[in-house]
Amino acid sequence: MDIPLFHLDWLNNRMLIAIIATLHALINHSLAVGFMPLVTWLENKGVVNSNPHEITDPKWDKMVYKMMWTAFIITTTIGAMTGVGIWFSVSLVSPNSIASLIRVFYFAWFVEWLVFVTEVVLILIYFLTWKNANKTLKAKTRHIKFGWYLSVFSWVTMAIIVSILGFMMDPGNWNNEQSLINGFTNPLYLPQLLYRTPLAMVLAGTLGLFLVSVFTNKGDTIRIKAFRYIGKWILCWLPFAVAGAVYYFNVIPKTMLANLQVAIGTQSFQQWYDIMWKVIVGSSIIILITAIITVWKPQIMKSYFLAITLVFALGFMGLFERVREFIRKPYIISEYMYSNLLREEDYPLYKKDGILKWATYNSTPTVTNENKVEAGRNVFMLACSRCHTTQGINSITYVFDRMYGNTGKPFKEDMMKSYIKNMHKSREYMPPFPGNDLELDALVAYIKQLQVTNEVLEGAQEVGVAINKDQSVEAFKSQFANKETQNESQNNLVKK
Amino acid sequence: MLLLQTSIPVPKDIPLPFPAPEWFLVTILIISFLVHIVFVNLMLGGSLLTLWCQIKGIKNKEYDTLAHEIAKTITVNKSLAVVMGIAPLLTINTLYTVFFYTANSLTGLMWIAIIPLVTVAFLLTYLHKYTWNTFSNNKPIHILIIAFACIIFMIIPLVFFTNVNLMLFPEKWGTIKGFMSALLLPNVFPRYLHFIFASLAVTGLFLFWYVGRKNYDFESIFNQLTRYEVKKKAYSLVLAASVSQFIIGPIVLLTLPSKGLGWNLILVIFTGAIISLPAIFYMYKAIVGKPENINKNFKIVVICLTITVVFMGSGRHIYRANTLNPHIKMISEKTQSFIKESEIARQESAKPQTAVSDKTDSNKGLEIFEQNCAACHAKDEKVVGPPIREMQTIYSNNPSGLKAWIKAPGKKREGYPQMPAFANKLSDSELNQLSNYILTIK
Structure with a gap:
């Protein structure tokens, strides 16, 4: 009410944020957090499996490079800009809430920024020095090391932002202690991180499979090898992702009931919650089947099937974000500010x-x-x-x-x-x-x-x-003039 | 209409303290903004230079190569420009919350359009960079790609300038109807022009350094062009752009509304301008001097121009502070008085209105019904849920059955939404009072 209200009367304001934020989260998880370690791991496999007289298997390395090229292009364009877009859209749609969060979380976001700068510098180094690094084994080893550093920083960026997200959902903390520590200690933080990390790995794996199918030809030996590696990668992470999801969604209703007294009987929430479970179970099964086929019968795997798996994997996460958004209601900052931006x-x-x-x-x-x-x-x-x-x-x-x-x-x-x-x-x-x-x-x-x-x-x-006359400079001045004359008359009385 | 124009709003601020001392935030804002803007300069200037070189390259192949070399730097600089923009964005949000958000909102569609526009421009720069060979026989199309990117890169700063300009003038807020009217405020374009020339200067300086690096294998990339020639051209660009600023600068100053002008501002800006003079002198000497002396004094040139930029950045902040400080003072007083009023209202409402114990059971039942049920249930007709008459027929003489339903409603009927459960919201005695009351409604 102190900031002019931007309003989209067809799309809906929250939808604007939802579109940008979901796109960003999907890119961030599947192409950064999960993808960087996957690419680095595959790059390393190329070195390990190469002939003794070679630094790396050139065909394999070229394929992994192309995968990284895709990630680089998408993350540094759509990925980066939707990240900024979250800021822009939230400050338009929900200015009071984001402004309040920034006042409290300034240093959290500042640290996040430092980590993010490091991440961007590392991704530039990692991607742009790839071809030069293939000249000597020493350079290649160092290059792979940079890949691991990059993986770590991508993960830390996510770990910090999850804290800020967690804080917003954690009831009570805002009014007691407004500090970042609360973000990390709140009951939803660890479950979220334990869920998002393996999920990112699984998403990266399904995307990786799809990219391999695009960048290699049917029957190529590297295609079959890559399918097998990535299939195993998915099989390793999938149980953790499912376990994380189960853990996380068991914590949500408890936290809600304990702190918000919001009955989960609320119909719309229950609907989303039910659909989400079906999608999680369904996607997990499809991903599992895909992973098993790529490990045991890689030659029969088709691109279109991998594309379908990818869509389901992304749906897995998209729905999850929807439900997470829902449990914040009626507040935008728990027990402090309602979703209408009024305290x-x-x-x-x-x-x-x-x-x-x-x-x-x-x-x-x-x-x-x-x-x-x-x-x-x-x-x-x-x-x-x-x-x-x-x-x-x-x-x-x-x-x-x-x-x-x-x-x-x-x-x-x-x-x-x-x-x-x-x-x-x-x-x-x-x-x-x-x-x-x-x-x-x-x-x-x-x-x-x-x-x-x-x-x-x-x-x-x-x-x-239109400016409310009661809230204009003129009204402010007259109000003040009144106060001053009151003070003066009081002073005069005292003097007399 | 005139009335609207004379009204100046005094909004309330976010009623939370700054996360750090103001001087600290201001320092971060000035420094991080300058870093951000240098990379933006390189991104924009680099794109314009690439376009120019490539057009020249249609006749002279060497320039096409030079264009390719510059193009390779754009995609790096643009990534840094984005990531370096986050710190100043975060800090300006903190320091000038109400002003900045108001400007964003009033120009909202263009402001949010920055996101897709920049994304497209970035994708175009990649497309341009990675299709150099693909389009080697189709230069016009290839040039068109970078030209489109340039157009977008030229539009984006205009949106930013419109916003940071609009935030300075609360007296205009009531008159703004969308982006275009904010764009046409008198000093947006001079500041924009100032920025474009700064971009060319910064990019020229960058190019000078870039082609002069020891491990840059210039000779194997170019056949006819020499390092000296490129460096001389780069310096000429910096020189021309810097000298132009001596004309554009005063125009910017003159078009700035007088409310933020002060001797502190004039002093800082003139000092900055004077410090750039040695740089201009040395560049001139290098351009007209012998080829082997072109690198002489490069460091001094860079240092002087950097100091100039810091002074100009500070001047920009001083103007903003001069302009906004009186308003910020009003806002903070307003915020304080609002917090007090809110506190008083809160205390008043916390006082018990009527003693609850005075009420009879049926009065309490009515009250509970009004607060929890009346929104969906009426006496004789269906609203959201079924009418009370229907409840009375189903549960006549069976208040405990009605109570059990209210606590945990069963499956909904066709055409009715699901009723929420009240087990956690109402106490057992409240539920008793409510069910008894419902069955006695006449």
């Missing part, structure tokens, strides 16, 4: 005065009969627009109509009012409505209008902002 502790003030009065940017500081719908639109922007659109994904008219049985009939005002007032009690993922009764009336009037007009809500990026 829990400010609610009594908003309930008393209304949110419009305190919002820096809105055209209707007080609700009147004349401005009711406009005020309702402003309330919607402040209290609902971070998760709901008016016409697009998760639109407000759609969710109400669905709740009332998809009848398409005009919504009933009284029912909507009593629902919105109490929704947080039966729908735990919803934050409580922050405004006063007049604002609730206005919001309902606006939603009812939306139902018949299909009007679009435009964000600050299109229509700009």
Whole structure:
């Protein structure tokens, strides 16, 4: 409410973050954290298995180089830019939450940055010196060492960011002790790391198999050899990934129940949770079958089958990210800030005065009969627009109509009012409505209008902002002038 | 409309303290930003030089080779430009939270478009680099690839300048309608031009060093061009760009709104400009002097220009501080008073409103119903769940059966969403009061 609200009325604001963040996480896990050790390991195999008079098997080395080339191109373009994109999109959609996190986690992110700089420098060295390193055995050995360093730094980058993610989900800590240590000691940290690490290795393996099938010809001896190695790699990591997933998802509901009193009976969560289990079991079986075939019957493995496996492996992780996102609700920072970006502790003030009065940017500081719908639109922007659109994904008219049985009939005002007032009690993922009764009336009037007009809500990026007169420099000065004259008169009294 | 324009907002800040002393964050911001911008300069300048050399290379093959050599550096510099941008981004978010986020939001579509645009530009630079042989007989297409990358690289700084410029002027925030109107604020383009010329200067200096390295096997790469020729051209570029800054610089200064101008700023900028004079002198001497003397004083040139850049970077920060400090002061007072108001409201609401013990069981039942059930259940008609009349028929004289259902509702019926369980939300006595109440509603 102190920062103009960017709003995407069709795509949905959260979807913007979700698309960028999921893409980034998939690339990060499959092409960095898991892929660097895989490539280094394969590069080393080339040296170990080469003829005594050669430094490495040149055909094999060329294939591994091509795999690394793919990883290099993708990670330094889409990978790097979606990383920045998470920052950009979150600061647009959810500025107050990311700003609060940065105030607390500045040094965590700073250390993360240092590690990340090292990672980028290492990947540049590792990839760009590859061909020169093939001239002597000493250089090749050193090159492989750089590959291992790179692997370590890729992993550490992830280990730090998981701490920050874990912190956001850990209830209670924010209000007690705001430090990075909490990120590492919170109950979800270790399970997440134990899950993500082997999963990254498995994802890298399935991607590796696919790339080998692209970069080699059917019947090549190196193709069969590479299939076997990577198949074994997957078979080694897959049990840990599944065990990690089971461990992690056993911890989630417990943490939720213990700390949030959110019943996991919540229907939508239960749905996601059920689907996720099916996908995890299904993908694991497909990956397992693929790995077994590539180890025992590599010659019959087909590219398209590997592509399908890859899609399932990525789906495994994508769904997991969705569920992780879900359990944060209704908060964006556990027990501190709701997903509407309002702090829990400010609610009594908003309930008393209304949110419009305190919002820096809105055209209707007080609700009147004349401005009711406009005020309702402003309330919607402040209290609902971070998760709901008016016409697009998760639109407000759609969710109400669905709740009332998809009848398409005009919504009933009284029912909507009593629902919105109490929704947080039966729908735990919803934050409580922050405004006063007049604002609730206005919001309902606006939603009812939306139902018949299909009007679009435009964000600050299109229509700009109206400045609330109560929150302008003029109001600030007059408020201050009052205080000073009060002080003066008090002083005068004392003097007399 | 006029009223809107005269209104200046005083938003509240994030009510959390800075993670470190302000001077520390400012130092990090200035230094890390300069490092970031040097790599951005090299990325942009490198792309422009590559394009120019390649066009020249259509007639003279040597320049095509030179273009290839410069192109190889772009993909490295661009990776460093991105990763080095994170520290200043993090720090400006911390120091100027409200200002920076407001500017981002008001130009939101262009701001987020940076991500796909830069990604495409990066992919184009790789495509360009790795298709040098593929397109050796199809130069126009190959040149088009780098030209597209150049266009994107030229647009991106404009978006950044628009943002960091907009954040300085809260008095304009109410008048901005999208990126274009923020772009047209008076001093965006002069600053942009200043930056483009700086990019050319930095890239020229980089090229001078790059081709002069001892382990750079210049002679085996080029047939006719000599190190001296390339170095002389690189120096000429730096010289021309630096001298141009003496014209663009004052324009930038003149178009800056006066509210942030102060003697401290003028002093820092002029000192920076004066320090660049020896560098300009030595470069001139090297260009007109003998070939064997071209490397003389290169270190002094680099040192002087680096100091100039540090001074200009500091000047930029001084202007920002001068401009924003009065507003920051208002914001922090506003934030404090808000925290106080919020505290008062919190204490008031914590006072018990009515004594609970005064209420009869049926009153309590009504209260529980209003708070937990009324959103979905009405007396006579279906809202979200079935009407109360229906409950009364199913559970007449069976309050414990109703209670068991509320605690853990069974499978939902066709056309009704699943009812949430209340076992953890209501106490046993509350559940009793509620079920009794529901069955007695008339």
